[in-house]
Amino acid sequence: MGSYVSRIASASNIAVNSVYRGRKRKCIEEDDFDSESDFIDKTLQTPKKRKLLTTAQYIYKTLFQEEKGSDVTVLMLGKAWRLHKVYISQSPYFASMFCGSWREANEKIINVEIADPNITQDSLFTVLGSFYHDELSLEPKDVISILATATLFQLQGLIDQCTDIMIETTNIKTVVPYYNAAVSYGVPTVRTAARRWLEVNLLGYGWLHPTFLKEITPELMVELITSPNLVVMQTEFCIYMMLRIWLFVHIHNDEDPLQIDTYFKNHTWTEPFLATDEGKEFAAPFKTLRMKYLLLHDQDVQILYSDNLIPPDWLHNAYKEQWLHLLRIDARKDRGPKQMSEEEFAKECFRCGRCVQKAGEHVWRWTAFHFGLDLVAYLDTTTFRIRRNNKLDTDHIKANHSKHNIIIRVSLISLDEQRQVKHIQDSGIHRISLHRNEDQQVMSLDKQLTYPLYISVNLQVVTPFSDTDETKSPDVTTLSDT
Numbered sequence: 001m002g003s004y005v006s007r008i009a010s011a012s013n014i015a016v017n018s019v020y021r022g023r024k025r026k027c028i029e030e031d032d033f034d035s036e037s038d039f040i041d042k043t044l045q046t047p048k049k050r051k052l053l054t055t056a057q058y059i060y061k062t063l064f065q066e067e068k069g070s071d072v073t074v075l076m077l078g079k080a081w082r083l084h085k086v087y088i089s090q091s092p093y094f095a096s097m098f099c100g101s102w103r104e105a106n107e108k109i110i111n112v113e114i115a116d117p118n119i120t121q122d123s124l125f126t127v128l129g130s131f132y133h134d135e136l137s138l139e140p141k142d143v144i145s146i147l148a149t150a151t152l153f154q155l156q157g158l159i160d161q162c163t164d165i166m167i168e169t170t171n172i173k174t175v176v177p178y179y180n181a182a183v184s185y186g187v188p189t190v191r192t193a194a195r196r197w198l199e200v201n202l203l204g205y206g207w208l209h210p211t212f213l214k215e216i217t218p219e220l221m222v223e224l225i226t227s228p229n230l231v232v233m234q235t236e237f238c239i240y241m242m243l244r245i246w247l248f249v250h251i252h253n254d255e256d257p258l259q260i261d262t263y264f265k266n267h268t269w270t271e272p273f274l275a276t277d278e279g280k281e282f283a284a285p286f287k288t289l290r291m292k293y294l295l296l297h298d299q300d301v302q303i304l305y306s307d308n309l310i311p312p313d314w315l316h317n318a319y320k321e322q323w324l325h326l327l328r329i330d331a332r333k334d335r336g337p338k339q340m341s342e343e344e345f346a347k348e349c350f351r352c353g354r355c356v357q358k359a360g361e362h363v364w365r366w367t368a369f370h371f372g373l374d375l376v377a378y379l380d381t382t383t384f385r386i387r388r389n390n391k392l393d394t395d396h397i398k399a400n401h402s403k404h405n406i407i408i409r410v411s412l413i414s415l416d417e418q419r420q421v422k423h424i425q426d427s428g429i430h431r432i433s434l435h436r437n438e439d440q441q442v443m444s445l446d447k448q449l450t451y452p453l454y455i456s457v458n459l460q461v462v463t464p465f466s467d468t469d470e471t472k473s474p475d476v477t478t479l480s481d482t
Contacts, residue, residue, distance in 0.1 A: 056134045063087070064132040075111045077121050087131040091153040118148035118181070127153060138162070140169040144181045151185045159187070167193045171418040172206065176215040193420075198224055201419050203233045204355060204454060207242040210249045221246065221285040228346035231413065231456040232353045235368045236293035237300045243289075244307065247282050264307050272311040279309070286310055291318035293350055296368040325462045329371045329399050336405030337463045338431070345407060345429055349458040356453045365389075370461050372399030375406070378439065379455070384410055386432065387439030406461050407431050410442050413454040423448045429458075 062068050063084055070082035089095040097110070123145035130136045136158070138146055143165045150158035166178050170193055179194035181187070198206070198216075202224055206212050216224075224230060225239060232238060248260045273279040274286055286309065295301055295318055304310060328334035340348070352366045354377075362379045374389040388404060410427040427443040434440065 060132040064129050073109045076124055077114055079121055081128060090131050091155055093153045116148050118145050120145050123149040138165060140165055144177060147181060147185055163187055163190055166190045170194055170197050170420060172212055197420060199227055199229045200231045200413060200421060203238055203242055204231060205419060207245055210245060213246045214249045218282055218284050222288050225285055225288045230351060231454055232351040235352050235366055236290055240289060240294055243285055273309045275311045291315055292321050295322055321465060325371055332401045334463050335401050335403060337407050337460050338405055340407055342429060345460060348464045349460045351458055353456045358451050373404060373461055382445055383441050384443050385439050385441045388434035390436035403433050403435050405431060405433050408442060409458040411456040412449055414450040
C-alpha cells in the first residue's frame, strides 16, 4: 500500500513539474519575443548617421580642387588658377576688377603680378580656397603669408582671423616678424601687442638671446629705447650694455655672448666707432640713450670710455646738466620737481626696474647716483613703498634739506608662459614729498598679480632744465622751495 502511494505521489510530481516547465518555457518565449520586438522597434526608430558630402565640401572639391566649370583663369606666381568669378568676387580686389570699365572685366585670362615675397603659392591656395569653403583653419607658422595674401585681396574677415592668431601667439620667436608684418600690412593691434611684448621683455629676457637681438633693426630699437614704457632691469646703463650685444651680433656675425667682452676689450678702432663709416649705420639707437643717466657710477663711465663707441661730444651736455643739478642740490636751491607734464616726465625720467621671483618682503635700492638722495624700495605681499634714507654716516654726497619732492610712476607686471602681459597694475604719475627717513606707500598690490613679478619704475628727483636753461647758466633763485 505504501509503495502504491509513493508511485501515485511520484507520478503527481512528474505531472506538476512537466506543467511548470511548460509554463516557464512559455513565459521565457514570450519574454524573448517582447525583448526582440522592443529591439526591432528601437532599431526602426533610431536614425542612421552617415557622413555625407556637404554642399560646401562638394563646391570646394568640385569647383576649386578639380577646377570644373571655371570661367576665368588667373595667372599668379607662375601658376594658372582656374577659378569662378561668382566666388572670387567675394574679394573687393576681384569684384572691382570684374566690374565697370576695367579691361579685365571681359577677359578669360588675367595676369596678377605679385611682388610681395611673403605671398606664396601655398598662401594663395589657402586664401583662394576660402572663397569656396565655409571654414578655414590656419596655423601660426603660415599666418604672415596668409595675412599678406588677405591684404592683397582685401579680405577683412581673414585679416581679422590672422590678427587674433598673431596676438595670441606673440612670443620671442614670433614677436619681431609679427611687428614687421603689422607695420607692412597696417595692422595696428598686432603692432601694439608686439611692441608691448618688446618693451616688457627686451631688457629682462631678450638680451640673453643674441639671435633675437639680431632681428631688431636700428629703427625698431630706437622706438623701444625712447619709449617711457620700456621696462628697464636695474638702471638705464643696462640699456647701453644691451646695445653692446646688439651691435656685436650685427657687425661681428657671431652670436656667442661670451665673446662680447673680449671683443670690446681688444677692439682695434682708435676713433669712436659710432662716428666711423661702419658704425654710423648703428648710431641712431645709441643717440637716443638718456646720456645723463649713463654717468651715475664711476665703473659705468670707465666702460663707456674703454669701449670707445660713443663720441665724447655726445656726452658734453649730459656732464653739464648733471653738474648743474648737483650744484643746485648742494646749494639747497632745488628740492625736487613740483610739477611736470606727462610728456615732460616721460622724456626726462630715470627708468629702473627689478624682477622679484617670489612673494615675500623685499628691500632694495637702485645703485645709481640720485643727487644725494638714498631712495630705498620696499615690497611685501600687499604694498609697494619708497623711503628716503638719511643716515649720518653715509659716504656719499647727501641732500640735507628737510623735504624733497620726487615724481614717480610704478608698474607691476605679471607674465604668462609666452611672456605676454597677463596682468599689469600701474600707479599713474604721483608727486611725493619725503622728509628725512620718511617712507610713503605708492600703491597697494592687486590680488591678480603673480610671480615672478616685474617692477618698472619711472623716477624724477630733480627739477628739469628748460630749453633756455641748457644754453646758459641756470638762475637757481627761481627754483627755491619755501
